[in-house]
Amino acid sequence: MASNATMLFLALPILLLLLASSAEAQLSPNFYAKTCPNLQSIVRSSMAQAVAKEPRMAASILRLFFHDRLVTGCDGSVLLDDTPTLTGEKNAFPNKNSARGFEVIDAIKSSVEASCKSTVSCADILALATRDGVVQLGGPTWAVALGRRDATTASQSAANSDLPGPSSTLSTLISKFAAKGLNARDMTALSGAHTIGQTQCQFFRSRIYNDNNINPNFAALRRGSCPQASGGDTNLAPLDVQSPNKFGSEYYQNLMGSRGLLHSDQELFNNGTQDALVRQYRNNKALFFRDFAAAMVKMGGITPLTGSSGEIRLNCRKVNS
Structure with missing residues (x-):
């Protein structure tokens, strides 16, 4: 017969899963339907204005979402x-x-x-703004x-x-996402997401x-604004050389042509386990959008x-006093 200690050990993972499911179950697209009925229209309108002024902003907000969720979870801590x-x-290195x-x-x-x-969290505002920015550039909803x-x-x-770096290997990418409950697909x-936006010379x-494993013409193009020895660290280049302000599947086409800007990008198509999926996404934009x-x-x-747990911050930059 199993000891009480053994039974407790076996029950803990189940308990943790139940607690996680309970927390997620409290989330709902209609959570603010009565307390803040205009929320989604406010965020949508604001993001439309921000992206119209600077299309890159959709990618910047999307990156904030990633860098928030992949650290301590969906809590607005990055703000x-x-x-x-x-x-x-x-001031962490990735940010x-x-x-x-x-x-x-x-x-x-x-x-x-x-x-x-005092009703809507900054974490929820970031989540909505991210979705609406992607949609503004032609991406899925x-x-x-x-x-x-x-x-x-x-x-x-x-x-x-916890955040994957621009020099990450495929195995590192897979393991870091797996640590957050996200599989290789x-x-x-x-x-x-790198189908939109830009990144700095220091990262590529x-x-x-x-x-x-890089197209020589593509490398020469990017070297023009990113000197090898020193300087130009913050010079920008588009992550997707074809359509940096349009959310599509061209990113995967770039990978198939060895034109991934970051080492971590090209790792997805480098005779590894994700090659077949990259081909699928390149040839089937609807599949990519769905996934x-x-x-x-x-x-x-x-x-x-x-x-x-936590609070509803009145100012996204600081904890309530």
Whole structure:
């Protein structure tokens, strides 16, 4: 007969799964239907204006969403500024001097607060803004489950350790996403977010000068604005050389032509386990859109704060006093 200690050990994983399911079950697309009925129209309108002014902003908000969800979960921690008593995530290596779009979230939060005071979390605003930015550039839509609350802490160390880097290998990408409950197919679909936006020279310099699996003409093009020795670290280049302001499947075509800008991008098509899926997404945009939307919903459910956990921040940059 199993001992009490053994039975407790076996029951713990089941208990953790039930708790996680319970937290996710509290999220609903209709969470604010009565308390803030204009929420979705406010966010949609605000993102339409932001993207019309600067199309790149859709990608910047999408990146914030990724860098929030893949660290401590869906809690808006990436939005917190540093204070004497709190070290935020904005100065973690993956975010420092590259994460952007905070002012757009601030503006949306102000509009939402004017309509529904102390009701909607920054985490939920970021989730909605991300979806609406993707749609603005021609990407898929999905139902955003709502009801998250905001973190009162952040983790710079987790941001440094948990987020995949631009030089990540395929095995590292798979393992880091798996650690958050996302499988290899989710990872390859979510990597398609690089069909929009730009990145800095410092993140692709090693790729264009040192990698062998790169189209020589593409490498020469990118070297023009990214010197090998020094300087130009913040010079920008489009992640998708074909259509950086259109959400489509061209990203996967780039990979098949060895024109992935980041080393981590090209790892998805480098005689590895994801080659076949990359081909499928290149040839079937509808499949990519379906899988991307499903993976975004899945990522949006990573350990959200619900119920009485966390708080509804009045200012997305700081914890309520």
